[in-house]
Amino acid sequence: MSTTTATTRIRTGLALRDVTLTYPDGESRLTALDGVSLEVAPGEFAAVAGPSGSGKSSLLAVAATLLRPDRGQIVIDGQDAGALDDRARTALRRERLGIVFQQSNLLASLTALEQLLVLEDIRGGRPRAAQERARELLASVGLDAAKQQRRPHQLSGGERQRVNIARALFGSPSVLLVDEPTSALDHERGAQIVDLLAAVTRTHRTATVMVTHDRDLLGRVDRVLTMQDGRLG
Ligand code: ADP
Ligand code: MG
Numbered sequence: 001m002s003t004t005t006a007t008t009r010i011r012t013g014l015a016l017r018d019v020t021l022t023y024p025d026g027e028s029r030l031t032a033l034d035g036v037s038l039e040v041a042p043g044e045f046a047a048v049a050g051p052s053g054s055g056k057s058s059l060l061a062v063a064a065t066l067l068r069p070d071r072g073q074i075v076i077d078g079q080d081a082g083a084l085d086d087r088a089r090t091a092l093r094r095e096r097l098g099i100v101f102q103q104s105n106l107l108a109s110l111t112a113l114e115q116l117l118v119l120e121d122i123r124g125g126r127p128r129a130a131q132e133r134a135r136e137l138l139a140s141v142g143l144d145a146a147k148q149q150r151r152p153h154q155l156s157g158g159e160r161q162r163v164n165i166a167r168a169l170f171g172s173p174s175v176l177l178v179d180e181p182t183s184a185l186d187h188e189r190g191a192q193i194v195d196l197l198a199a200v201t202r203t204h205r206t207a208t209v210m211v212t213h214d215r216d217l218l219g220r221v222d223r224v225l226t227m228q229d230g231r232l233g
Contacts, residue, residue, distance in 0.1 A: 011042045012078050013207030014063060014175045019072030021058055021230075032058040033069065034230035040207040042174065045198050047218055048211045050227030056211040057102065059227065060177045063209065064099050065089050077174050098168030098206065102179040104160050106152040112138060112163045113148040116170045137166040140203075141196060158189040165196065169204055176206040182214055194220045 016038045022029035032055045040046045048056050061067040065074060065081045074081040076096050081089055106115050113134055120130035138148045141162040152160055161181055168176060178197060182190030194210070194217045201208040210221065218224045226233050 009174075010077060011174045011205065011207075013042045013044070014038070014040045014209065015073070015075040016059075016063060017073040017075070019059075019062055019069045019074065021055075021062055021067060021069045031230050033062065036072070036230070036232045038209075038225065038232060040175070040209055042205045042207050043202060044223065045201040045208045045210070045221045046223045046225060047221040048209060048225050048227050048232070049213065049215060049218060052213060054227040055230040056213075056227050057179055058230075059232070060099075060179050060209065060211055063175070064097055064177050065093050094171060096174045098171065098173030098176045100161070100164045100168050100176075100178040100181055102183065104152070104164055106160060106163060106167075108152055111149050111151055112143055112155065112159075112166075115163055116167050119167065119170055134166075134170065137169055138163070141166045141200070156189075157184045158193060161185070161193050162196065165193075165200065169200060169206075172204070173206060176201070176204075176208040178208065178210040180211055180213070182212065182217060187216065190214065190217060191220065 016036055019033050019036045020031065021033040022031050036059060048059060050056055058067070062069050063074060068082070076092060079092060081092060084092060107118070110118060116134035116137065117130055120127065135148065143159060143162055147155065147159060155163065181193050181197065185193060197208060197210060198220055200206065
């Protein structure tokens with residue numbers, strides 16, 4: 001697959017079409033996603049709400065191309081993920097997707113700034129420009145130069161989420177997928193994180209999907225979808 005830059009590529013956002021996902025469950029299968037369809041445009045902030053076990057994380061894993069559905073299509077910027085081989089799908093994920101997982105997976109030994117730069121080492125980009133970009137992104141999510149030098153255990157839960165969000169934005173993703181970003185935060189800090197996600201969705205023109213079970217935060221997004229027993233309404 002050819003590598004495109006953030007400035008030249010065409011963004012059309014995320015589409016899921018009639019996606020069904022099952023997991024092995026003893027002798028049979030458990031249906032986690034049941035004919036789910038969803039379209040999110042660039043610059044749009046959609047929330048998926050629903051009770052625990054309704055399939056929200058499964059939806060994000062499929063949208064992130066980390067799990068292959070039994071049936072249906074995942075289309076990212078017009079590319080059908082199911083039609084790609086493993087290498088091309090990994091490249092698509094790296095170049096187009098930003099993912100904030102429910103479990104913060106920051107590396108304990110790295111500073112906030114290094115959490116972003118370690119990605120650039122893997123990408124083999126220019127270290128100088130990357131440093132500059134990482135600093136700007138961290139500042140834009142509210143982490144000043146001093147906090148950028150702290151390790152995860154020296155940051156609050158909300159600040160760690162900000163690092164996660166900055167890291168997800170570092171590759172200039174078209175699609176931003178965020179799983180329960182506020183579950184470890186009090187209401188006020190949770191609301192601040194959702195407002196930050198709304199702001200980055202506008203600034204970076206991402207098609208953003210946030211999963212949450214916190215109904216109080218839903219007034220802050222463009223669109224709310226409800227997940228129930230693997231179905232999206
Ligand atoms: P949510 O994020 O809304 O809590 P999940 O997507 O995690 O829901 O789970 C949806 C359903 O799929 C649940 O019944 C859950 O137990 C089941 N499930 C999730 N992950 C797996 C897995 N890896 N293997 C088997 N079942 C799973
Ligand atoms: Mg979940």
